Amino acid sequence: MSDQSSSSDKGKKRKRLTNYKNWKDTRKSRRENKILVNYGRQHLSRKGRLIAAKKMGDSCYCTKQCETKFTEAERIEIFNNFWGLGSNEKRWLFIVNHSNKMLKNRSKQRGEPVRNRKYTYKYYLPKTNSDGFSQTQIAVCRLMFVRTLNTSSNIIKTAWQKYDENGIIQQDMRGRHAKNRKVSNE
Ligand SMILES: [Zn+2]
Known part of the structure; x- marks a missing residue:
């Protein structure tokens, strides 16, 4: 038994x-x-x-009232488009195209070596206009951006790093060396 x-x-x-x-x-x-x-x-x-x-996150409900700027359906569409891009490179490009990187407190950082400079970011999400075709970039807070796209602060950092290195985003070479990597046979 x-x-x-x-x-x-x-x-x-x-x-x-x-x-x-x-x-x-x-x-x-x-x-x-x-x-x-x-x-x-x-x-x-x-x-x-x-x-x-991946699932879309909730609205931010912050003091900027980002949640009033987009309907739930609009946010779902943005989320679906973002993940429908199908590659990291395209998502990085989307992130760079929908955010601004700016020097923080420019005057305080005068003479500071480049590597020590601090940056601040502004985020935008695309809203389709009433013509159903053209889009307007609407400023949102970081939380709204991250939650709507279900992406992470790390990915935003990576996107800007890739862009800063090359001025363009090149195809990610990860996985190209997969054949050389030792894989345990469990
Ligand atoms: Zn917000």
Whole structure:
């Protein structure tokens, strides 16, 4: 009787491992999984953990009243467009195109080496005009920007770093060296 329960436990375990192997071991499934990651869909992590799809965050409800500037449907559209871009490079470009990087307290920082300078950012989200085609950039707070796009402060930093280095955003080379990387055979 106790045998029965332990064997059914084993069955469960084996099944999960098999699914995980299917995902991890075929080149096709790896490629498919990468596409899911790039579009913010539900996918498996490298260790085989299920990562939920990206979801749009709540409005900020700050003193600037950003939440009155966009309807929920407009925010969902922005979120869908952002994740529909399908690559980090395109999202970085979107971020750079929808934010401004400015020197903080310019006068105080005069003579300061470039690497020590501090910057402040302004954020904008696109609002489609009544013609249904053209867009106006509406200023929002950082929280509204980050939550609507479901992106992170780190990604904003990375986007600006990439832009500052090259003046343009080049294709991310991560993953190009995947073949050389040692992968444990678990
Ligand atoms: Zn706000």
